[in-house]
Amino acid sequence: MRIAKKTLKIGLFFLLFFVIICSGLYIYAKIMPKLSIKSANSFYLYDQNQNLFSGDPNGEWISIQDISPNLIHATISIEDKNFYHHQGFDLLRIAKAMIINIKNREKKQGASTISQQYAKNLFLDFGKTWKRKLEEALLTIRLEVHYSKDQILEGYLNTINYGGIFGIENASRYYFNKSAKDLTLAEASMLAGIPKYPAVYSPLANEKAAKKRQKLILESMVKNKYISEKDMKKALNENLVYHGSLETNHLKTLMYYEDAVINELKSISTIPASFLTTGGLKIYTTLDQNAQKVLEESIRKNISEESEIEVASMMVEPSSGKIIALSGGKNYSKSQFNRAIHAKRQMGSTMKPFLYYAALENGFTASSSFKSAKTTFSLGENKTYSPKNYGDIYADKNISMAAALAYSDNIFAVKTHLFLGENTLVDMSKRVGISSSLKPLPSLALGTAELSLKDMMQGYQVLANNGTKNDLYLIEKVEDVNGNILYEKKKDSEDVLNKGLTYILSDLMTNCYAKELIDYTTPTCMVIQPKISKKYAIKTGTTNTDHLIFGYNKDILMGVWSGYDDNRETVPLDGTNSKHIWIDTVEAYLKDKEDAWYDTPSNVTGVLVNPVTGEAASNTSPRKKVLYYIKGTEPYTKNKELDTLIPSVKTEE
Numbered sequence: 328m329r330i331a332k333k334t335l336k337i338g339l340f341f342l343l344f345f346v347i348i349c350s351g352l353y354i355y356a357k358i359m360p361k362l363s364i365k366s367a368n369s370f371y372l373y374d375q376n377q378n379l380f381s382g383d384p385n386g387e388w389i390s391i392q393d394i395s396p397n398l399i400h401a402t403i404s405i406e407d408k409n410f411y412h413h414q415g416f417d418l419l420r421i422a423k424a425m426i427i428n429i430k431n432r433e434k435k436q437g438a439s440t441i442s443q444q445y446a447k448n449l450f451l452d453f454g455k456t457w458k459r460k461l462e463e464a465l466l467t468i469r470l471e472v473h474y475s476k477d478q479i480l481e482g483y484l485n486t487i488n489y490g491g492i493f494g495i496e497n498a499s500r501y502y503f504n505k506s507a508k509d510l511t512l513a514e515a516s517m518l519a520g521i522p523k524y525p526a527v528y529s530p531l532a533n534e535k536a537a538k539k540r541q542k543l544i545l546e547s548m549v550k551n552k553y554i555s556e557k558d559m560k561k562a563l564n565e566n567l568v569y570h571g572s573l574e575t576n577h578l579k580t581l582m583y584y585e586d587a588v589i590n591e592l593k594s595i596s597t598i599p600a601s602f603l604t605t606g607g608l609k610i611y612t613t614l615d616q617n618a619q620k621v622l623e624e625s626i627r628k629n630i631s632e633e634s635e636i637e638v639a640s641m642m643v644e645p646s647s648g649k650i651i652a653l654s655g656g657k658n659y660s661k662s663q664f665n666r667a668i669h670a671k672r673q674m675g676s677t678m679k680p681f682l683y684y685a686a687l688e689n690g691f692t693a694s695s696s697f698k699s700a701k702t703t704f705s706l707g708e709n710k711t712y713s714p715k716n717y718g719d720i721y722a723d724k725n726i727s728m729a730a731a732l733a734y735s736d737n738i739f740a741v742k743t744h745l746f747l748g749e750n751t752l753v754d755m756s757k758r759v760g761i762s763s764s765l766k767p768l769p770s771l772a773l774g775t776a777e778l779s780l781k782d783m784m785q786g787y788q789v790l791a792n793n794g795t796k797n798d799l800y801l802i803e804k805v806e807d808v809n810g811n812i813l814y815e816k817k818k819d820s821e822d823v824l825n826k827g828l829t830y831i832l833s834d835l836m837t838n839c840y841a842k843e844l845i846d847y848t849t850p851t852c853m854v855i856q857p858k859i860s861k862k863y864a865i866k867t868g869t870t871n872t873d874h875l876i877f878g879y880n881k882d883i884l885m886g887v888w889s890g891y892d893d894n895r896e897t898v899p900l901d902g903t904n905s906k907h908i909w910i911d912t913v914e915a916y917l918k919d920k921e922d923a924w925y926d927t928p929s930n931v932t933g934v935l936v937n938p939v940t941g942e943a944a945s946n947t948s949p950r951k952k953v954l955y956y957i958k959g960t961e962p963y964t965k966n967k968e969l970d971t972l973i974p975s976v977k978t979e980e
Contacts, residue, residue: 369607372585374614375651375803381585389496391481393508397515398495400554402484404547405519407441410480415442415471416464442467445483489521490529491582491659501660502530504570512558513565516544531571531660538563571660580623583655586665588612588801597814598805608813611804613649618642618916622652625911629904630657636891636901638908639666641784642916643884648788648797664892671763671777672888675868676735677875678752678774680790680832683732685755686743687828693835693954694941694962696725697742704741704769712769714741717869720848727941729954733838733850735867737773744772758823759786760796774868783877784886790833790864791879793925794824827928831955833879836864838938843952846939852876854903855910861922863913867906874902876909881923885913927955934961 371382391399403410439447446466470479489498495518499507503514510518520528520540530537545559554562588610592598598608626638642652655665664670686695699722704712714737721738722730731739744752749767756765761783765776781799789796797820805814838844839852840859851867865878872894877886889905890897927933933953937944943962944951956962 369808370585370589371607371609372588372614373609373611374616375612375649377611378616380581380614380616388481388485388494389507391477391484393506394481394484394495395508395510395515397512398484398507398510398519399480400548400551401512401516401519401544403441403480404551404553405523405544406444408547408551410441411476413440415467416440440467441483442470442479445479445486446470448483448486487522488525489518490525490532491586491663500570502569502571503567511562511565512545512554513541513562513567516541516548516562517567519544526663529660530567530569531658532662578619578623579658579660580626580654580656581619582659582663583665583667584612584614584619584653584801586655586659586663587650587653587668590665590668591801592805595802595805595814599813607808609806609808609810610802611806612801613644613651613803614801615642615651618652619654621915622654622912625908625915626654626657628911629907630889632657636889636897637662637666638887638889638905639670639780640885640887640908640912641667641780642912643784643788643791643799645788645791645879645881645884646797648799650799650801653801662892666888667780669779670888671779672873672890673870674774674776674778674783675870675873675875676737676740676774677783677866677868677877678756678772678776679732679735679740680836680866681755681759681786682740682744682747682752682772683728683835684790684824684828684832685747685751686728687831688825689747689751691728691743692941692956692960692962693727693729693831694936694956695728696941697731697739698722698724699726699731699736699738702738702742704745706769712741714738714770714773718848722847726939727936729835729838729941730844730846730939732835732866733841733844733938734848735839735851740772741769745769756786759789760798760823761786774870780886780888783875784884787877787879787884787886789824790829791881791884793833794822794826794829796821796823827931827957830925830928830931831957833864833925834955836866836878837862838952839865839867841938841952843950844938852906855906858907858910858914860914861917862924865909867902869902871896873897874905876905878909878913881925882917882920883913885909930958931955932958932961936962 369382372380374380443463446463449466474482484495486493487495489495489501492498492501495507498518498521499505499510502518503510517530517537520537520543523540527533528537528540542563545554545562548554549556549559592608592610622640622642626640630636630638637656638654639656640654641650643650653667655667655669656662683691699716701715701721702713706712716737717735722736726734726736726739728739728743730736749769749771752771753765753767761778762785763776763778763782765771768775785799788799800816802814803816804812806812839850840856841850842856844850845853852865861880863878863880865876868875873888873890874897875886875888877884879885887905887909889901933955935944935946935948935951936942936954937948937950938952938954939950941962
């Protein structure tokens with residue numbers, strides 16, 4: 328009996344303590360200023376010409392009276408059935424969720440109310456720290472004490488994410504080409520299911536999963552007495568026709584750019600974490616809408632919408648580091664995963680230009696030669712490494728570095744890598760701004776490390792800018808809604824590579840589409856050679872699961888990745904399509920511009936050579952091409968074999 332009384336007293340004490348704390352919080356929230364929420368959680372994005380391309384600062388958000396009751400009832404039924412009966416927190420639901428999650432030893436059920444979700448949406452990011460959770464809890468209480476339930480619901484529906492489309496009016500027009508007040512029960516129940524997990528429950532991404540969730544929502548509406556069984560069956564059988572675009576912008580990839588902008592915004596320390604401090608943000612970006620348009624058109628032209636293969640691409644202004652166009656996939660409405668900035672994949676042979684720059688810096692020239700043949704490398708401790716060339720094709724003779732780069736010869740690359748020392752490429756990667764941590768392995772020369780497309784583009788920006796590094800960026804300036812500047816991009820540049828050597832390397836990278844190098848095999852980009860009207864430095868990369876191409880001149884740098892999200896193996900045609908996306912995009916983007924190549928540095932000279940062997944040639948030689956050298960290193964006689972300087976090499980005869 329004493330134990331029971333003691334337990335009861337302790338329980339009453341904690342209950343009283345809880346009531347006092349909650350009462351204090353509600354009183355504190357009540358005396359705090361009323362929140363201005365109608366402009367909160369608003370982004371207004373402008374392109375490089377200061378044209379608005381996302382958001383409408385002059386637009387009025389839609390009143391709850393102008394939202395179909397079908398949508399309101401569907402949302403409340405599935406998200407928060409006790410919305411009109413709690414004070415911001417559904418304690419019974421929280422307790423039930425805790426029991427279920429403890430029993431299953433994982434988070435299977437959430438308990439956030441609509442008020443809590445709305446409070447969360449008023450922050451720039453969804454941090455999971457205790458400080459953020461306390462801030463969200465206090466904000467939830469402030470919403471509840473200052474606004475009616477209808478006002479909270481109105482704000483929530485005007486800001487929630489419907490698969491990259493924010494707000495119910497925009498979503499209604501995007502998916503069904505009608506106002507939110509005109510949504511049918513079938514349409515409303517379909518839209519209400521998207522916010523739970525937009526990448527899965529958008530009907531444009533996965534209609535089967537979306538229909539399954541729609542059924543769950545309709546069943547909850549029957550259970551909560553909003554509709555009858557007959558209404559549910561009718562809605563389930565209604566044939567829905569999806570519009571799939573906004574009248575203001577038909578680009579399916581533009582929201583990947585927006586997504587990347589918001590991702591960069593979160594890293595800027597001068598931007599307040601809460602929108603309530605700013606009343607919304609005006610973000611001036613580096614977007615070139617014409618570049619974004621030609622990029623999307625090239626993707627659509629070369630990759631079938633029905634194909635499961637995905638594409639990521641980025642276009643950069645080399646002289647500044649401005650990201651002028653970006654696509655993280657084929658269609659944002661079907662998949663919101665931004666592969667351009669978040670996916671990490673093997674980069675394959677696109678790592679080789681950084682290796683060969685290091686080689687040039689360490690005394691190699693365009694004519695330096697190794698034997699291209701099946702080779703096993705002895706790595707010590709009874710370990711060996713036997714890389715293969717693509718298609719198992721080898722010269723079985725000495726070839727120049729110029730030829731090795733044009734053919735993307737793996738044997739030559741690994742020999743160079745081991746000759747220089749495996750840390751050399753790691754150090755070079757850091758020097759050009761590649762931020763991922765790389766390990767000094769023999770296979771690093773063949774791009775086995777996993778990097779993001781953006782990380783790799785940062786490295787190529789240095790090559791494209793003739794040795795000067797500028798950080799890649801998307802945001803020029805950020806203002807609050809009153810025009811106060813919160814952030815402005817500072818110009819940054821650093822000379823990290825030798826301009827003469829960078830010029831030589833860039834010229835070597837033009838050989839991937841040079842007819843003069845057609846020999847025992849062909850250069851890697853001959854398939855797009857007929858489309859090339861300007862001079863470009865290009866490098867391709869291929870793994871079993873990935874295809875990449877990076878290329879540039881003074882005006883543009885562009886990278887393309889293609890592959891499957893589930894890492895299934897690709898086919899050669901996938902690589903060909905990536906090359907066509909690249910050339911179609913850059914040619915369309917540069918069609919009205921003159922050819923922009925780099926001025927030859929004063930310490931560099933061009934010499935007529937046999938580009939396959941690297942030996943000096945004459946005007947009458949059957950195979951000849953001008954290659955570039957630092958003055959005093961150009962070839963006059965037969966080149967010295969370097970194989971003899973790598974004792975760990977065993978050529979398979």
